[in-house]
Amino acid sequence: MRRLGIVALLAACSLSQAACAQQNWLFAYFKEPGNQGIYLALSRDGYHYTALNDGGPWLAPEQPGEIMRDVYLTRGPDGLFQMVWTWAWHGNALGHATSRDLIHWSVQQYIPIMASHQDTNNVWAPELAWDEQRGKWLVLWSSSSKDDARGNRIWCSYTSDFNDFTPPQIFFDPGFVVIDATLFHAANKTRSSYYLILKDQTNDPLRYQERFATGPTVEGPWSPLSPPINESWSEGPSAIQIGDTYLVFYDHYRPPHAQYEAVATKDWKHWTDASAQISMPAASKHGSFLQITDEEANRLLSRHDAGAQPKAGAPSP
Secondary structure, three states: OOOHHHHHHHHHHHOOHHHHHHOOEEEEEEOOOOOOOEEEEEEOOOOEOEEOHHHOOOEOOOOOOOOOEEEEEEEOOOOOEEEEEEOOOOOOOEEEEEEOOOOOEOOOEEEOOOOOOOOEOOOEEEEEEEEOOOOEEEEEEEEOEOOOOOOOEEEEEEEOOOOOEOOOEEEEOOOOOEEEEEEEEEEOOOOEEEEEEEEEOOOOOOOOEEEEEEEOOOOOOOOOOOOOOOOOOEEEEEEEEEOOEEEEEEEEOOOOOOEEEEEEEOOOOOOEEOHHHOEOOOOOEEEEEEEOOHHHHHHHHOOOOOOOOOOOOOOOO
16 A cells, blocks of 8 residues: 555556656655654656655754754766755854765764854755866855844855855845745856756735746846736745746645645746646655756655654754
């Protein structure tokens, strides 16, 4: 019985073998209260995701007080998988781990990336982007300061090895509170554009919606922000491309309809609600998406150890 979800996934896949051979999407996410660990789900079409490991955590917290929220998973040019996440509600650090096969993971690394700013309140929702020109990782996150009434802004630092980092600096400041920034690279035969998608956290007037800016590189320069592309009470955007359609997934977190949702576009100008076209694991929260190979997908499908108890972390405040 425990493998019914995976059987259903494989059955759906058999309906379109050509699509299955070309599309394997991995969704990394967490569940409230964030102390269970990171979860993974697999899709063969980019729209419908089935939880792996029989719905159990894939990677549990290792250290006392650690939580694992807002996970971002990507693959580097060397083939090494890099994962970062929110380590705690308050503090100056983010979490980091690596893997060669998505099965075996390194020791979880506590990175006090804002240690030089002693008044830092938080380091939330870290993400990574490979900067080909620099040959380094661009690390993004949102932080606020105890003596700064402006609230959260998007910060950045560069690293080549996740041990040494450039001094943190503000990456994007539109003049109002913003969190949950993600970078998406859209390349075609005629142009290459980067999209900086983030949550507008404005309270008055209430926004809590996703907007984006465009630029020619991972560092911009950035255009003015777009109008909102989705409904209020949404956060944690993550974008993928399926054919000629761009999907921006997000966590719509306010009851009574708290759920993962998505909007779609072909030109980044006209947006439609795609929520009815997707299916996500129950209770999934702010995550990220990564395209993987058939071999990697089949390896992940073979894991079934959800009965193991994840290590306890810190409760949600």
